[in-house]
Amino acid sequence: MSTDFQSGREALGARLRELRVESGLSGKEFAECVGWPPSKVSRLQGGKQTPSHADLEAWAAAAGRPEAVGELKARVAGLETTYRSWKRQLVQGHRARQEQGIAETAATRLIRGVEVVRVPGLLQTPDYARRVFEQAAEFRQTPRDVDAAVRARVRRQEALYDPDKRFEFVIHETALHARTSPAAVHAAQLDRLMGVIGLDTVRLGIIPLGAQLRRAPSHGFWIYDRRLVIVETIGTEMWLADEASVELYERSWDWLTESAVHGEKAQRLIGRVRSLLGAA
CATH class of the missing domain: 1.10.260.40 (lambda repressor-like DNA-binding domains)
Structure with missing residues (x-):
């Protein structure tokens, strides 16, 4: 704690x-x-x-x-x-927290997200998201409102097509390999990642497993403009709005971005991982 x-x-x-x-x-x-x-x-x-x-x-x-x-x-x-305790936030299930995410996204011009072992929620396919919510509900023993939570997550993704917004993601290659769903679902998720690279509102970077790092990514985090950082832990979700915390996580963002590949290099890296799944 x-x-x-x-x-x-x-x-x-x-x-x-x-x-x-x-x-x-x-x-x-x-x-x-x-x-x-x-x-x-x-x-x-x-x-x-x-x-x-x-x-x-x-x-x-x-x-x-x-x-x-x-x-x-x-x-x-x-x-x-x-x-914010997950136990309290999810007392009625995941939908309410997803609605919060929609509101925060609507109020933000630039969102920067780092994920180490899973695909960012804003880029998840419905089937992949469904597995995420099912596993979270089972682990945290919270109500299973999975379908409502998935619908809310998909609504939030509509913001990706808003020309007035900008989304930047850095994903460690580990997240591309981490299998939390069947092969077909995972393959479709990787296809989705390759597809969003062409969006003019999205910049997706992948940190290769063998990349030289100034600092290893210890956990994922999200920066909303320069006003808020959200960090998820097993038991809580931290909402950090003080200037020192925002500056610290921006430094982490900058250092991690140095090691990421973008554009066609990112697509090729995702494609190599996708090929391991065969025709799934």
Whole structure:
């Protein structure tokens, strides 16, 4: 988990402890007051657990400070604005998050995306996207609204044909080989990648497996204009809007782009991987 996130959670825990101490109650007495095990009070005060809104309301009431609820909720909102739990985002399935993607794309003139082990969502075929959503729902144990999520992802791709927008992608060759779907689906996805290279709104770069790198790509990320960076982890999605983070990821983008091939070279590289699948 991010150091910044953990620091923020520890600061919130310190504030909760302060309110509890001011109430004159010991940790055990406070736990009895709210009907929790003492271990939960300890975890919240120590910044080891993120409190829910209901937890904060109960805490403020037990401390005799109901007016502090607004402040406490604002602190949690600040954490969740940057670090968004997949569990919470996908509570109703993937469609809602895809609708967010449509809105962010509509508000952006230049989108730059890096992917290491899979094809970017904006370039996915419906069948490939369906496999991505099915696997994500199974792994994260979230509702399976796969068809609705695929339709939303395809709607988002309409932006690729907007002459007022620009899309730049860098994909590591690993993503071309990573098989998360049947051969026929994977082959059609590679065909799709070769086809988008001709779009005047899209610039697609492929980093060959043997390319010399200034820095290895540790994970994928997306830059929306110069206002937002989105990074996906297994448990959370980070939305980073501070200037330092944007500059850091732009530097990573620049360094990775140096090692990528474009145009006909990229097409030939994709074609070589496609040929391994035969007539699929």
